[in-house]
Amino acid sequence: MNNHLPISISSAFEELRKNNKKALMPYLTAGYPDAKTFILLLKEIIKAGADMVEIGIPFSDPLADGKTIQSSSQIALQNGTNIDEIFRQLGELEDRYKVPLIIMSYYNPVLQYGISKFLKKSKTAGGFGLLIPDMIPDEGIAIENKCRTSGVDLIYLLAPTSSALRRKLILKRSQGFIYLVSVAGVTGARKSLPGKLNRWITQIKKESCLPVCVGFGISDLTQAKSVARVADGVIIGSAIIDIIKKSSGSQEAVSNVGRFIGKIRKGMDNVKS
Amino acid sequence: MEQPNKLGYFGDYGGRFVPETLMAALLELEEGYKDALRDPEFKSELKRLLSTYVGRPTPLYFAKSLTMKYKGAQIYLKREDLAHTGAHKINNCIGQGLLARRMNKKRIVAETGAGQHGVAVATIASLFNQSCVIYMGIEDMKRQAPNVARMNLLGAEVVPVDSGSKTLKDATNEAIRDWVTNVETTHYIIGSTVGPHPYPKLVRDFQAVIGRETKIQIKKQINRLPDQIIACVGGGSNSLGMFYPFIKDKSVKLTGVESSGNGLNTHLHAATLTKGKPGVLHGSFSYLLQDKFGQVKTSHSIAAGLDYPGVGPEHSFLKDQSRVNYVSVTDKEALSAFIELTETEGIIPALESSFALAYAKKIASKLPKKYILVVNLSGRGDKDLANDEVASLINKRLEARQKKGRE
Numbered sequence: 001m002n003n004h005l006p007i008s009i010s011s012a013f014e015e016l017r018k019n020n021k022k023a024l025m026p027y028l029t030a031g032y033p034d035a036k037t038f039i040l041l042l043k044e045i046i047k048a049g050a051d052m053v054e055i056g057i058p059f060s061d062p063l064a065d066g067k068t069i070q071s072s073s074q075i076a077l078q079n080g081t082n083i084d085e086i087f088r089q090l091g092e093l094e095d096r097y098k099v100p101l102i103i104m105s106y107y108n109p110v111l112q113y114g115i116s117k118f119l120k121k122s123k124t125a126g127g128f129g130l131l132i133p134d135m136i137p138d139e140g141i142a143i144e145n146k147c148r149t150s151g152v153d154l155i156y157l158l159a160p161t162s163s164a165l166r167r168k169l170i171l172k173r174s175q176g177f178i179y180l181v182s183v184a185g186v187t188g189a190r191k192s193l194p195g196k197l198n199r200w201i202t203q204i205k206k207e208s209c210l211p212v213c214v215g216f217g218i219s220d221l222t223q224a225k226s227v228a229r230v231a232d233g234v235i236i237g238s239a240i241i242d243i244i245k246k247s248s249g250s251q252e253a254v255s256n257v258g259r260f261i262g263k264i265r266k267g268m269d270n271v272k273s
Numbered sequence: 274m275e276q277p278n279k280l281g282y283f284g285d286y287g288g289r290f291v292p293e294t295l296m297a298a299l300l301e302l303e304e305g306y307k308d309a310l311r312d313p314e315f316k317s318e319l320k321r322l323l324s325t326y327v328g329r330p331t332p333l334y335f336a337k338s339l340t341m342k343y344k345g346a347q348i349y350l351k352r353e354d355l356a357h358t359g360a361h362k363i364n365n366c367i368g369q370g371l372l373a374r375r376m377n378k379k380r381i382v383a384e385t386g387a388g389q390h391g392v393a394v395a396t397i398a399s400l401f402n403q404s405c406v407i408y409m410g411i412e413d414m415k416r417q418a419p420n421v422a423r424m425n426l427l428g429a430e431v432v433p434v435d436s437g438s439k440t441l442k443d444a445t446n447e448a449i450r451d452w453v454t455n456v457e458t459t460h461y462i463i464g465s466t467v468g469p470h471p472y473p474k475l476v477r478d479f480q481a482v483i484g485r486e487t488k489i490q491i492k493k494q495i496n497r498l499p500d501q502i503i504a505c506v507g508g509g510s511n512s513l514g515m516f517y518p519f520i521k522d523k524s525v526k527l528t529g530v531e532s533s534g535n536g537l538n539t540h541l542h543a544a545t546l547t548k549g550k551p552g553v554l555h556g557s558f559s560y561l562l563q564d565k566f567g568q569v570k571t572s573h574s575i576a577a578g579l580d581y582p583g584v585g586p587e588h589s590f591l592k593d594q595s596r597v598n599y600v601s602v603t604d605k606e607a608l609s610a611f612i613e614l615t616e617t618e619g620i621i622p623a624l625e626s627s628f629a630l631a632y633a634k635k636i637a638s639k640l641p642k643k644y645i646l647v648v649n650l651s652g653r654g655d656k657d658l659a660n661d662e663v664a665s666l667i668n669k670r671l672e673a674r675q676k677k678g679r680e
Contacts, residue, residue: 060437060568061554063446064292064453070436082566107290108553112567134290134553138280159294161456166296184294185454 009100009129009153009176012051013211013232022268023233024224025102025213026240026261027054029072030089031081037250038076039089044258045240046099049265054131054235055090057083057105064106064133066188068238068245083113083121090125102129102155102176115143119150129153129176137173147175155179158204160194167207177211177233180204182218189219189238193226201230221267228268236264276587281470281557284593286586289469291556295449298456303471305376315371322367323482326400327357329364331483333490333647338617346640348633349499350620350650351487353511360623360652361483361511362393366462368479370397373460380459381405384448386413386441386507387578387625388420389652390464395429405429408447410440413577418659438571441507441581445555465508466585469556473585480514487647488518495645501526504649505628506546506599507579509588511651516597526598529588530632532574533601541573545584546592546599559586575604575662576624578652606631608666611654623652624660 007015016023026045031038045053058073058081065073083105090101103122110118110132122130130152135143137156147154153176158167161184171178180201182193197214205212214227215235219242224234243260247253276283289299309315323329331352340348353361373381381403385391391407398405407424411433414421424431437443445463452461466473466480491499502519504512506529519525534542542548545560552561554569562570562582572582591597607624610631615621622630626649633648640646657663 061442061446063449063555066450074437077568106553108561108563108569109567112550112552112563112565133292134556136289136291136293136296138296139288139290157293159292159296161294161297163297163300166293170293181292181294184456186450 007100009052012100013177016051022228022231022271023051023211023213024049024261024265024268025052025054025233025235026050027056027104027235027237029056029058029069029076029241030086031058031076031079032072032241033075033244033250033253034079035081035085035089037253039093040250040254041244041257042093044254045261048258048261050099050261051233052100052102054102054104054237055086055127057086057103057109059106059109062106064186066186066238068189068241069187072241083109083118087121087125090127093126100128101126102131103127104131104133107132107134115146116150119146119152123150123152127152129155131155131179133157137169140173144173157181160184160200167204171208174210177213178204178208179235180212180214180231182214182216185216187216187238189242190217193217193223198226198230201227205230221264224264225267225271228271234268276590277470277474281474283587283590286551286559286589287470287473287557289556290553290558291469292453294453294456295469298452299469299471301376302372305372306471306475309372309375315375319368319371323364327363327367328355329482330486330490331355333487333494335494336618339614342613342617343634343637345637345642346644346646347642348637349491349645349647351483351515351647353483353649353651354620354622354626354653358389358393358396359655360389360393361480361514362390362464363396364482364514365464365476365479365510366393366397369460369462369475370401370403373403373462374401376460378458378460379403380455381462382408382448382451382459383462383464384408384441384444385464386444386580387576387623388413388417388424388656389578389623391429391431392420392423392427394462395424395427398429399427406451407431408434408444408451410434410438410444412439413441413444416660417577417656420656440577442569442572442583449555465510466513466587467508467555467557467583473557473587476510477513477517477587480510481517483511483514483649484516484518487515491645491647498522498525499645499647501528502647502649503528503530503629503633505530505579505625505651506584506588507543507581507625508583509585511649513585513587515649520596527596528632529597529599530628531599531601532576532579532607532628533603534573534575536603537601542601543572543574543579543581544601545582546588547601549582551589554583557586559589560584560592575607575660576628578623578625579628600632602628602631602635608662610634611663612666620650621654622650623654624657624663626651
């Protein structure tokens with residue numbers, strides 16, 4: 001694979017399927033714990049084997065996030081992080097086209113920045129996917145069309161509470177992949193995942209033409225392996241932010257996160273589906 | 274055209290910008306509400322409780338002394354302060370509590386700013402035997418301490434919120450997070466005409482009893498409609514409840530009063546419609562105090578119930594339509610109106626309502642004597658006596674009186 005050519009989300013999944021691998025998708029809050037360390041962390045997790053990385057644009061009112069990501073967002077905002085700065089940093093990254101980035105932002109920052117301008121800058125910076133936790137297909141027609149024109153995938157979330165009708169709507173309208181929310185609730189590491197989760201993932205996979213990735217609550221190797229057995233990808237967020245928070249200093253955070261991702265990578269690759 | 278439309282839009286404003294997890298509950302609520310409206314038993318139960326439990330209709334009172342003091346327009350007060358629990362908030366809570374019971378949700382969550390909504394929610398939860406969790410910013414818990422004690426006494430769990438601004442905005446975030454987590458067993462009683470569809474409509478409909486009564490009462494008392502109605506606007510439920518039945522009566526001027534805190538040219542205000550720009554907060558598209566990157570700004574008002582950087586979508590619509598005129602008054606002006614109503618009429622108003630009174634004071638003297646002004650007195654002020662600024666004002670006046678007595 002040529003490391004300097006942009007790859008789309010679909011070609012990344014294609015590649016994974018060929019190699020019989022499942023996608024590992026870690027999450028970082030942009031600007032956390034500070035602008036410089038954020039980039040070091042991003043490079044490190046790509047090196048440690050991430051297939052895609054979800055980058056969270058910090059928002060003042062992240063109502064779908066639990067305490068961990070809330071506080072990382074608050075710190076990032078206090079550090080002066082803003083969209084211009086994030087796209088500038090990502091754009092300067094040499095590794096940026098190695099893996100597709102998924103930009104996670106609440107709707108208001110995207111709206112105020114200007115949707116088309118946001119998508120253009122996102123794409124240039126390697127952000128091939130856009131995930132908006134407070135956007136549902138019912139409100140998404142305009143932004144979906146702009147995403148299609150810009151070549152950025154708009155990824156919708158599917159929840160355990162979604163009815164059959166809504167499931168159909170989301171499976172039809174989501175681009176790139178389906179983001180399956182493992183539990184009703186906010187983001188955050190959980191000790192255990194719902195018992196019925198894997199049966200549900202299997203069901204959705206049968207109905208979906210797109211890859212199905214699972215996020216919310218996945219915090220350790222056992223959970224990642226269990227989900228990877230049936231899903232196409234595993235998203236890990238709060239667990240990583242927790243590791244950064246508990247580390248003393250930038251260097252330690254980078255090496256601890258790298259080790260964690262490396263371990264998950266290895267464990268997931270040994271999973272037989 | 275009927276507002277909102279099917280998707281919950283008032284013109285360009287409103288909608289549903291929420292995590293997918295909540296959609297099932299929002300659709301269930303929308304259906305549940307439609308269903309309830311077709312059920313004569315629901316309507317008669319609501320009517321019975323509003324009359325025998327809440328004490329409706331609340332009086333429309335001609336404030337003769339205040340009118341004489343301001344030497345101009347005749348001032349009438351719609352006495353929502355006399356409703357059970359001391360503010361208009363109970364109207365919405367009775368309605369939503371009954372809905373929750375119909376939908377078999379036994380757990381209630383809510384946010385509160387001034388604590389009036391929290392008290393009303395805790396009250397109906399006690400009445401309907403529902404368990405109840407109230408989220409309240411730690412900043413508000415301090416300035417509205419008496420209401421925290423009331424909620425505790427009523428059996429509600431009051432959860433302190435110390436994230437972000439530590440006031441109403443962040444309490445709302447926390448209530449929504451709780452709801453997302455417990456959505457299958459829990460109903461969220463939002464306290465104002467904000468949030469995702471169907472809440473802005475639902476809350477407006479339950480509050481519209483204020484305006485409907487006012488219309489009947491003023492006709493009975495003076496045999497005509499008022500010239501102008503004034504109400505304070507935070508999220509906008511007391512004002513919309515008052516305005517809504519008058520929207521089509523074009524001769525009635527409608528004025529919404531926001532809090533300009535320390536002044537419109539400072540960073541410390543809550544004048545969302547005056548100074549904000551449309552954006553998305555708490556599930557709907559409406560005017561919002563925000564920076565150029567779409568980060569929500571912290572608002573400021575001495576009145577906790579007005580201390581909110583957003584506003585209900587229907588207000589944004591009414592502003593753009595120019596049907597309602599939105600103005601603002603400062604904390605200082607509101608405080609002096611607070612004192613003046615207390616001293617002239619023997620009515621201690623809520624600080625929130627004092628903003629509407631302050632605007633009435635501003636214009637009354639310039640208006641002719643036959644001009645009829647109705648001010649919505651949305652709540653009573655007992656809760657505000659713990660507020661530092663109010664307490665020091667009371668002390669100053671007491672000292673002045675003692676000094677005068679000695680002389």
